[in-house]
Amino acid sequence: MQTAELREALAGIALREHAPMAAFTTLRLGGPADLLAEPASPEELRRCLTAARAAGVPVTVIGRGSNLLVRDGGIRGLVIRTTGMKGLRLSGSRIEAQAGATLYEAARLAAHEGLAGLAFAAGIPGTVGGGVLMNAGAYGGELCQVTERVEGFSLSGEPFAYAGTEMGFGYRTSRLQREDGIVTAVTFALTPGEPAAIEAQMAELQRRRVEKQPLNQPSAGSTFKRPEGYFAAALIDQCGLKGFTLGGAAVSEKHAGFLVNLGGTAADFEALMAEVSRIVKEKTGVTLEPEVRILGEPAV
Numbered sequence: 610m611q612t613a614e615l616r617e618a619l620a621g622i623a624l625r626e627h628a629p630m631a632a633f634t635t636l637r638l639g640g641p642a643d644l645l646a647e648p649a650s651p652e653e654l655r656r657c658l659t660a661a662r663a664a665g666v667p668v669t670v671i672g673r674g675s676n677l678l679v680r681d682g683g684i685r686g687l688v689i690r691t692t693g694m695k696g697l698r699l700s701g702s703r704i705e706a707q708a709g710a711t712l713y714e715a716a717r718l719a720a721h722e723g724l725a726g727l728a729f730a731a732g733i734p735g736t737v738g739g740g741v742l743m744n745a746g747a748y749g750g751e752l753c754q755v756t757e758r759v760e761g762f763s764l765s766g767e768p769f770a771y772a773g774t775e776m777g778f779g780y781r782t783s784r785l786q787r788e789d790g791i792v793t794a795v796t797f798a799l800t801p802g803e804p805a806a807i808e809a810q811m812a813e814l815q816r817r818r819v820e821k822q823p824l825n826q827p828s829a830g831s832t833f834k835r836p837e838g839y840f841a842a843a844l845i846d847q848c849g850l851k852g853f854t855l856g857g858a859a860v861s862e863k864h865a866g867f868l869v870n871l872g873g874t875a876a877d878f879e880a881l882m883a884e885v886s887r888i889v890k891e892k893t894g895v896t897l898e899p900e901v902r903i904l905g906e907p908a909v
């Protein structure tokens with residue numbers, strides 16, 4: 610690719626060449642991105658899109674990489690990491706968040722200001738943008754319940770703005786997964802609550818996470834979606850797969866829904882996902898669908 614041309618067009622924006630994606634994902638897996646840009650504003654992000662298009666270079670957007678398996682060969686083209694755009698603004702009972710703000714920061718601000726509705730999201734280790742794309746959720750809450758407006762750009766740099774009701778939200782999905790839209794800002798509409806009660810709810814949910822989830826091992830959270838009428842973790846456990854290891858990847862001993870990286874490769878992890886799915890299908894008849902988003906190319 611024309612890295613030199615692209616670098617020149619992106620002067621002033623934080624850039625890294627051959628950026629190891631393992632450093633930008635919670636799974637700690639993945640080969641290099643040709644070029645990684647960290648725009649500090651929507652204007653800079655738009656410049657990235659325009660320049661990549663002009664250079665004929667493919668674009669991939671990431672947030673905190675907490676739902677990603679990047680393959681060992683890395684990602685060709687330009688990876689745009691949104692974490693430099695992290696502004697949060699309070700406006701009455703609304704929070705306007707830039708895409709790279711963390712869900713934790715947004716939930717903390719809401720609790721501090723006595724606004725209820727985001728406590729469930731405090732322990733989800735992603736950004737607002739990645740969260741909305743995934744319609745992230747936990748403990749009965751989902752971002753679609755509080756998302757009023759979503760702004761962003763198409764891959765060609767055209768701005769869009771959708772009401773929450775136009776987002777095509779479903780279980781761990783939104784229209785942006787089908788249209789490749791890039792979120793730059795989200796407005797959350799919240800309701801008045803007691804700061805102390807919201808803080809207590811957040812603390813209780815965090816306690817439950819620490820108790821149930823292998824938070825001290827690299828993972829991307831739940832590897833598979835919940836199949837209709839079942840729980841992926843229960844099915845995997847029922848097949849006797851807790852602790853099952855393939856190369857440097859394993860089914861967590863603590864929570865069978867979490868596949869963890871023991872220091873292996875993305876190929877190990879993908880092979881484990883395939884093997885777990887195969888065994889679960891064979892023994893229970895249920896098809897597991899990945900929740901984790903897989904990006905990039907295998908090692909050559």
Ligand SMILES: Cc1cc2nc3c(=O)[nH]c(=O)nc-3n(C[C@H](O)[C@H](O)[C@H](O)COP(=O)(O)OP(=O)(O)OC[C@H]3O[C@@H](n4cnc5c(N)ncnc54)[C@H](O)[C@@H]3O)c2cc1C
Pocket residue numbers: 635669670671672673674675676677691708732733734735736737738739740741742743744745746747785790791792793822824828829830831902
């Ligand atoms: C320990 C642990 C616990 C977790 N618990 C939960 C949980 O309880 N509930 C839950 O739903 N998830 C959970 N997750 C998964 C993950 O945190 C969420 O899916 C999160 O919303 C991903 O956000 P991210 O910024 O890390 O996105 P990334 O992983 O960087 O990207 C995920 C997807 O979103 C896209 N994307 C990222 N930013 C943007 C943007 N600005 N515009 C458009 N597309 C974008 C990427 O291209 C990719 O397809 C957990 C993960 C871990 C590691």
